[in-house]
Amino acid sequence: MIAPVHSLGPGERVCLWTQGCRKACPGCIAPELWEHTGPQAEEEMLARILRETARRNGCRGLTVSGGDPMEQSDALLRLLRYVREDFSDILVYTGWTLEEVRDGRAGEAGIECLRLIDVLVDGRYDRERNRPDCVLRGSENQKICFLNPALEEEYRSYMARGRILESFTHGDTVIVTGIPDRRMEA
Template identity: 45%
Template sequence: MSAQRSGMAVKSVAVRSRARLPYIVRSTPARITRMFVSQMLAPVVSLGPGERIAIWTSGCSKHCAGCISPELRMQLPEQDVDVDELAQMLLDTAHEHGVHRLTVSGGDPLEQAPELAKLLATIRCAYDDILVYTGFTFEELPQVIGADTWETLKSLIDVLIDGPYVDELNVPDCALRGSTNQRVIYLSDRPHDDYDQYLQQPRQLQNFVQDGTVNTVGIANRYHHEFPVKEV
């Protein structure tokens, strides 16, 4: 599932090409050094409670009809980033700006599950709340990404939004999710009152204005109903 996004690109280091992700992706520990990330933006308030840092991974094999970010199905060489450098960027941003909530969307972040696990394990100490989107269902994940990797990720993620995007199930009162089949699943034992309250609010879009270009972040309505847009 892809939350709508655009904005500042994450600069890649030592760019190299990699083939498009297959449906099931597993990496050996020695290979977990790089991942494909398209964007990082902050502060984001339209993809979860509070001010957040948001990143969008690239690579998704699902091809959901009506996907808001079809360009993130592919992985481009310039989106290939070092996991340790990305982690340091997220740690520095949290410290410098006092933003300690993270949203990870895509693409599908869990098609790079071992890389995501390494990233989240490195930055977990600086973040009070980590929200991750995936087009896989909760029940599919142990088989798709491997039981051990899934157990690791479950210990690092606070809230998971699961399931493929279904265009005809995109309704305006479906907060934080693209379609009503998707679920908000609490994985940690931290209080989730902030999420319960956020889910009662209407959807919102957030505009980031950079270099004369307006970039929009949030969950878009299928039929373009009007709802609040906040400019940053």
């Protein structure tokens, strides 16, 4: 979790990365998050930490990336129910398309999550279609789905600025957030 982040959606945001993705897209920027292993966070406690992190950093937005958060849709749904009222804008990334989620590929919980998400960035990453003008997306086949149309204008103004990368230091580690160009792929 990092905050405040400005490179993964408009305004000040708390960003959370979930562990686990089986889609294995060539060139994925986060293969270290593919394994479905590690301790499972308790959602109510995680929600409290997100809320407190948002309060301390003046964040109104939440971005959930991964991994693929929809590959643990039951846990995602519980978390979103806890934090829905705390954030005016919730953006979630998934490697499934919106149509696949609606068809139940992420289970009933995945369908239910769509009611609590404002913006879904969908689809597998295609390294051949990574273009610098794909803001908020890794490749042009991925779609920015405005499930809450009230946020579309704010997102369009934000996206007009182009891709943004930010770096954060955590001890000896430098963490880069945002959508990189293809030459920075894993």
